[in-house]
Amino acid sequence: MAYISEDMRLMGGVPGQQLFIYRSEDDAAEVAASGYFDKAAEDYNLETGDIVIACTGANRAAAIDLMVAANSGGTVTVTSA
Structure with a gap:
């Protein structure tokens, strides 16, 4: 599958220090x-530096990961924290 914008929610913060689910x-x-x-x-x-709490897998409940984003020219990578 792929990233779906509607599945992401900004929980708070400022650019570079935002928290998403x-x-x-x-x-x-x-x-x-x-x-x-x-x-x-x-x-x-x-x-870079934004945090993503990802609820993934079956029923969106098989795993929960805390990830830190790095954005390099529009290419985003995340690292589990």
């Missing part, structure tokens, strides 16, 4: 793949 049926490894959140850089101004 993302719920997806995609598995945790897919969500953590480089480029998965590229569109979120446009949709939500996802920047």
Whole structure:
């Protein structure tokens, strides 16, 4: 599958220090793949240092991961914290 803008919610913060929750049926490894959140850089101004709480997998409840984003020229990678 792929990133879906409607599945992401800004919880608070300022650019570079934002907190998001993302719920997806995609598995945790897919969500953590480089480029998965590229569109979120446009949709939500996802920047380096932003934090994403990802609820992933079956019923969006198989795994919960805390991820830190890095945005390099619009290519977003996340690292599990």
